[in-house]
Amino acid sequence: DSGVTQTPKHLITATGQRVTLRCSPRSGDLSVYWYQQSLDQGLQFLIQYYNGEERAKGNILERFSAQQFPDLHSELNLSSLELGDSALYFCASSVGGGGATNYGYTFGSGTRLTVV
Amino acid sequence: AQSVAQPEDQVNVAEGNPLTVKCTYSVSGNPYLFWYVQYPNRGLQFLLKYITGDNLVKGSYGFEAEFNKSQTSFHLKKPSALVSDSALYFCAVSPVLRDTPLVFGKGTRLSVIA
Numbered sequence: 001d002s003g004v005t006q007t008p009k010h011l012i013t014a015t016g017q018r019v020t021l022r023c024s025p026r027s028g029d030l031s032v033y034w035y036q037q038s039l040d041q042g043l044q045f046l047i048q049y050y051n052g053e054e055r056a057k058g059n060i061l062e063r064f065s066a067q068q069f070p071d072l073h074s075e076l077n078l079s080s081l082e083l084g085d086s087a088l089y090f091c092a093s094s095v096g097g098g099g100a101t102n103y104g105y106t107f108g109s110g111t112r113l114t115v116v
Numbered sequence: 117a118q119s120v121a122q123p124e125d126q127v128n129v130a131e132g133n134p135l136t137v138k139c140t141y142s143v144s145g146n147p148y149l150f151w152y153v154q155y156p157n158r159g160l161q162f163l164l165k166y167i168t169g170d171n172l173v174k175g176s177y178g179f180e181a182e183f184n185k186s187q188t189s190f191h192l193k194k195p196s197a198l199v200s201d202s203a204l205y206f207c208a209v210s211p212v213l214r215d216t217p218l219v220f221g222k223g224t225r226l227s228v229i230a
Contacts, residue, residue: 002159002161004159033217033218035220041222042206042220042221042222042223043160043206043220043222043223045217045218045219045220048217056216056217058217090159090160092159092160104150104152104162104165105160105162105218106162107152107159107160107161108159109157109158109159110159
């Protein structure tokens with residue numbers, strides 16, 4: 001157990017629907033990062049939050065949004081889902097607010113999203 | 117913007133032989149460099165990092181990596197491969213002086229054959 005908890009582990013939904021993925025960071029970590037892993041694109045950075053505030057934005061579609069709550073857990077909302085959104089979505093956390101810390105990132109086990 | 121290239125999608129090696137997984141990077145200034153490993157149905161696990169200092173970095177499970185600034189490379193190595201090393205390996209980079217998240221390569225699948 002890495003200490004980063006992601007739920008649900010698997011999600012199957014239809015095109016056009018909306019889903020919410022949840023992540024609880026490792027205890028003491030203030031930063032949460034969301035990554036999308038697909039076979040052809042590898043691991044793509046979506047967005048980072050630090051202590052409740054958006055810190056960095058990557059290749060995140062406008063249909064996607066995220067937030068980090070006062071208890072530091074984060075949610076990634078995916079709407080108007082398309083077949084191409086099927087992927088593994090990972091959450092990672094780190095101690096500091098800097099993008100690359102001396103301690104690296106701790107990853108959750110991911111949520112596998114299948115859009116049918 | 118920073119980027120990482122892992123030129124090999126797949127590396128096959130016989131058990132007991134040395135292995136190398138290649139990584140080159142592009143970043144403004146000095147880099148933070150990381151290697152992560154992903155086993156089936158699991159998240160990425162930290163293997164090792166280069167921050168500063170000695171160019172040869174030792175990490176978990178007998179892995180090491182050599183930082184070469186002139187060639188902008190950070191190849192992952194192990195003297196003797198095990199079947200249990202079979203997994204997906206990711207190299208990642210971030211510039212030292214900028215507050216930007218890690219950028220990952222596309223990953224290299226290592227297959228160790230008994």
